[in-house]
Amino acid sequence: xxxxxxxxxxxxxxxxxxxxxxxxxxxxxxxxxxxxxxxxxxxxxxxxxxxxxxxxxxxxxxxxxxxxxxxxxxxxxxxxxxxxxxxxxxxxxxxxxxxxxxxxxxxxxxxxxxxxxxxxxxxxxxxxxxxxxxxxxxxxxxxxxxxxxxxxxxxxxxxxxxxxxxxxxxxxxxxxxxxxxxxxxxxxxxxxxxxxxxxxxxxxxx
Numbered sequence: 204x205x206x207x208x209x210x211x212x213x214x215x216x217x218x219x220x221x222x223x224x225x226x227x228x229x230x231x232x233x234x235x236x237x238x239x240x241x242x243x244x245x246x247x248x249x250x251x252x253x254x255x256x257x258x259x260x261x262x263x264x265x266x267x268x269x270x271x272x273x274x275x276x277x278x279x280x281x282x283x284x285x286x287x288x289x290x291x292x293x294x295x296x297x298x299x300x301x302x303x304x305x306x307x308x309x310x311x312x313x314x315x316x317x318x319x320x321x322x323x324x325x326x327x328x329x330x331x332x333x334x335x336x337x338x339x340x341x342x343x344x345x346x347x348x349x350x351x352x353x354x355x356x357x358x359x360x361x362x363x364x365x366x367x368x369x370x371x372x373x374x375x376x377x378x379x380x381x382x383x384x385x386x387x388x389x390x391x392x393x394x395x396x397x398x399x400x401x402x403x404x405x406x407x408x409x
Contacts, residue, residue, distance in 0.1 A: 204293060205303045205406025206284045207232050208255045209388065211314065213398050217379055217389065227379045228394040230312075230402055232301040232386050238274045238281055242289055250285045251293055254278030282403060301383045308378040309407040314396035318368035328361045371395035375407070 209230035217227050239252035256279045260268055263277060271277055273295040286293070304310065324330040324345040333341040345363065349356055373395060380389035394402055 204251060204284070204286055204299070205308070205310075206251075206253065207299065207301070207303070207388075207404050208235050208253055208280055208282050209233075209402045209404055211394055211396055211398055211400045211402050212387070214393070215389075219379075225379065225391050226393070227389040227391055230388045230390060230394070230404060232388045232404075234298050234300040234386075236274050236276050236278065237293060237295050237297045237299070238271055238276075238278065239283075240289055240293060240295055241283075248285070249287065249289055250283050251289075252281055252283045253299065254281040256280050280401065284405065301381050301386060301388050304378050304381055304388055304404070304406070306378055306381055310376055310378060310390065310404050311372055311374045311407065312376060312390060312394050313370060313372040313403040313405075314394055314400055316367050316369050316371045316395045317397050319366040321363065322366035323363045324361065327363065327366045330361075 209232045212229040212231050214226060214228050216224050219225050233255055235253040235255045237251055238254040241248060241250045241252070243249060254271070254274065254276070257276055258279045260277050263271075263279065268277060275296060323343055325332060325343055330345065332343060333339055333346075335342060345361075348360055348362065373392070376394075377391045378388060379391045380387070382388075388404065390404070396402060
């Protein structure tokens, strides 16, 4: 299983083997622990739940403490990953660190994009600006949002609203460096989200 819960550190640059400079995003990959294993018999599908960032027992709710008894660790962040089958090495309490990845691996990263607040249609949906000559007065207005029928606004209409703060997945990125001792993974390219944001990194789907 190639998957980890990480936090975004920031961006830097490294020199590739061919001498070119490449932008790299550093991810803090502290060890994760398997907190739950789901199987077809018990849950109807197979998946593994990972947890990271240990905290004191007082920091989490009592139901969560009971849920984590098998792992013997109290963690604050948990995420679930689908797997094709449950193998012997995927047992509750098993620790997974940056060793599961190596330089050159193709990975997919998922994070929450930066929230940019309320935005109009030009910024949010790339609408065209209205004319500023020949009597035009609708510069940044969205224009018509419907006609007489069906007497209401259809769902999904592109309008002004909250921009950003969405789950974004960037696929097929290359691993540029892996430092197990310091707990860092470097991924070529940009990763969604702000610094210190939670980023899920997983191996390429087979």
